Amino acid sequence: MRQKHSHIFLTFRPIKTNQPFDNVKNNQFEDVLIYFSKSLMGKENEDDILWDVAKNCIGQLGFVDCVIYLVDDNKEYLIQKAAYGPKNPKDKTIYNPVKIPMGQGISGYVAQTAQAEIINDASKDPRYIEDDEARLSEICVPITCEDIVYGVIDCEHPEKGFFTDHHLKMLSAFAAICGIKIRSVRTHEALMEEHDRLIKIKEEMVELKLKSLSSQLNPHFVFNSLNSIQYFITSEKKRLALEYLSMFSKLIRFYLNQLGQETVHLKDEIDMLHSYLKLQKLRYDGLFDYDISLHENSKKMEEATIPSLVVQTLFENIIESAMYNQQKGQHFNVLLKIADTTVTLKVLHQSLQTGKSANNQSGYRESILQWQDQVNLLNAVKDFKITTTITHSFDNDIQKRSISLKLPNLI
Numbered sequence: 001m002r003q004k005h006s007h008i009f010l011t012f013r014p015i016k017t018n019q020p021f022d023n024v025k026n027n028q029f030e031d032v033l034i035y036f037s038k039s040l041m042g043k044e045n046e047d048d049i050l051w052d053v054a055k056n057c058i059g060q061l062g063f064v065d066c067v068i069y070l071v072d073d074n075k076e077y078l079i080q081k082a083a084y085g086p087k088n089p090k091d092k093t094i095y096n097p098v099k100i101p102m103g104q105g106i107s108g109y110v111a112q113t114a115q116a117e118i119i120n121d122a123s124k125d126p127r128y129i130e131d132d133e134a135r136l137s138e139i140c141v142p143i144t145c146e147d148i149v150y151g152v153i154d155c156e157h158p159e160k161g162f163f164t165d166h167h168l169k170m171l172s173a174f175a176a177i178c179g180i181k182i183r184s185v186r187t188h189e190a191l192m193e194e195h196d197r198l199i200k201i202k203e204e205m206v207e208l209k210l211k212s213l214s215s216q217l218n219p220h221f222v223f224n225s226l227n228s229i230q231y232f233i234t235s236e237k238k239r240l241a242l243e244y245l246s247m248f249s250k251l252i253r254f255y256l257n258q259l260g261q262e263t264v265h266l267k268d269e270i271d272m273l274h275s276y277l278k279l280q281k282l283r284y285d286g287l288f289d290y291d292i293s294l295h296e297n298s299k300k301m302e303e304a305t306i307p308s309l310v311v312q313t314l315f316e317n318i319i320e321s322a323m324y325n326q327q328k329g330q331h332f333n334v335l336l337k338i339a340d341t342t343v344t345l346k347v348l349h350q351s352l353q354t355g356k357s358a359n360n361q362s363g364y365r366e367s368i369l370q371w372q373d374q375v376n377l378l379n380a381v382k383d384f385k386i387t388t389t390i391t392h393s394f395d396n397d398i399q400k401r402s403i404s405l406k407l408p409n410l411i
Contacts, residue, residue, distance in 0.1 A: 029166075032060045033173055040181055044188075046070075049181050050082035051092055053153065053174060058084040061170060063155045065135065068143075069100065069107055070151035077101055078111055078152065098131065105129035106140050107154045114149050116141040118168055120161040137162040141171045145179035153178070201381045208377055209259050209309065228283050244282055247275045258308045262382075263410050266304035266343060269311050270294070270336070276312070277332070280319050287323060288330035300338045305410045307384055311345065314371040314405065318347060327351055343409050349401045353394065375405075384408050 036056050043049045050068045057066040065085035069078035080097040103112040106127050110117055119138040122128040128138070135156035143151045153175050157163065225248050232241035254272045258264060270292065277290050294301060322330055333348040375386050389404040 029170055029173075032170060035060060036174055037177060040177065043181065044185065046182060046185055047081070047092070049178060049185065053178050054082040054084040057153065057155060057171070057174065061167065063157065065156045067131070067154050068151060069111070069154065070143075071102070071111060071149060072099070075102065078107055081151070100129065106138055107152050110140040110142050110154075111149055111152050114142045114144055114147075116168060116172055118163045118165075120163075122156070136160045139163040139167060139171060141168070141175045143175045143179045143182065145176075145183040148179075148183070150179055150182045204377060204381055205262075208374065208381075224283060225279065240282065244279065247279045250275050251279065255312070258312075261308050263305045264308040265302075266306055266336070266338070267301050269306065270301075273311060273315060273334070276315060277319075280323075284323050284326075287326060287328050288319075288332060290332040290334065292334040292336070294336045294338075303411055304338050304343055306343050306407045307378055307382070307386070307410070310371070310374060310378065310386070310405070310407065313374050314345075314347075314403070317371045318349065318403070322349060322351065339409065341409050343407045345405045345407065347403045347405075349403075351399050353397050353399045 036053075039052055039056060040049060043052055050070070054066045054068050057063050066083065067080055067085075068082040070081045071077075072079050077099040078101075079099045080094050082092075083094050100108045102108050104127075106117060106119060106122075106125065106129070109127055117138075117140050119125050119128070119140075122136055122138050123134070125138075135158050137157040137159055138154065139156075140152055140154045142149050143153060153171060155163070155171070225244070229241050229244050229248070232238070232244060251272065254268070254275075273292065277292075281288060281290070318332070322332075330349065330351040333350075335346045335348075337344040337346075372388065375388060378384050379386055385408065387406045389402075391402045393400045393402075
């Protein structure tokens with residue numbers, strides 16, 4: 001018996017899709033994106049970038065109004081920076097520019113949340129802020145890069161429901177490229193500012209060292225020292241002449257060696273201070289006496305390192321100011337205290353009250369580098385955080401002046 005075979009017929013019908021239309025959109029998107037990217041090439045400042053973006057939103061996307069806002073430095077307001085449409089009657093000029101508090105209006109909300117929005121009917125959105133005239137559609141996207149919101153691109157149109165998801169996709173791509181460019185420009189500007197700052201710091205440090213050297217090797221000081229040596233020789237005081245010459249040459253070598261250094265070992269600075277004070281004591285014929293005390297063990301002193309030039313300049317100021325009236329019986333008590341991160345130098349100057357003022361400084365005293373100016377410059381340039389304290393007191397006929405200087409221990 002022959003079996004009957006049943007036959008099944010399948011009919012395939014083409015499914016209708018929007019593929020050709022989608023391809024057109026994708027091609028258009030790629031073309032516009034390429035045009036936009038090329039247009040931004042060579043733009044090296046924010047103004048040029050923003051105005052170019054606003055222009056292309058009108059020219060390439062067919063919008064009628066575009067305003068670009070940037071977040072201000074304090075992150076409190078959106079500031080209008082570029083526009084095309086009624087807000088821009090002239091090239092790179094915004095008519096009645098406004099600023100919007102962060103979080104207010106549609107633009108402020110988008111900037112605060114970093115989330116793009118399409119408003120199909122702005123008349124029904126309570127956040128809508130009318131600028132030059134009321135419009136019914138609005139699209140707003142944030143300008144971001146690496147989670148930083150730099151601003152927003154805000155476009156409006158008089159027709160309801162004008163903006164589409166395709167517009168959002170294209171505008172978001174524009175904003176992303178814009179954010180990358182802004183970040184690049186700001187990074188470059190920051191690098192240039194830092195470069196200029198470092199050059200300025202180097203120039204100021206060189207100037208500081210030259211001023212310090214000029215102050216310490218002032219012709220008045222050098223000639224007086226040489227005259228003192230000559231006096232000791234002609235007075236048959238050969239031992240004093242040799243001692244003075246030895247200390248003077250030691251100081252000169254120390255000053256010249258420090259010219260190229262930013263730090264100095266505390267031990268070397270104390271040796272220099274002994275030589276300088278001995279030299280000045282001889283020069284001023286014993287008008288003052290001094291002592292130097294160190295309240296730490298020798299190991300800490302060997303390791304301690306402080307900024308160079310500060311102590312030398314301080315004592316030159318102190319001695320030249322104190323010796324102005326040629327008053328006898330003055331005393332300087334120098335105390336050094338070493339901690340792990342700081343070195344404290346305290347100078348107590350005691351003298352008899354005479355009623356005379358030392359404000360009328362000679363030309364030499366006026367020319368020496370003021371130690372407080374030097375401290376301020378070092379703090380500004382090197383961020384050493386050097387602190388100073390100056391006090392005055394009287395005890396019967398004794399006038400006391402105390403200067404405390406806290407330096408960083410740069411071990």
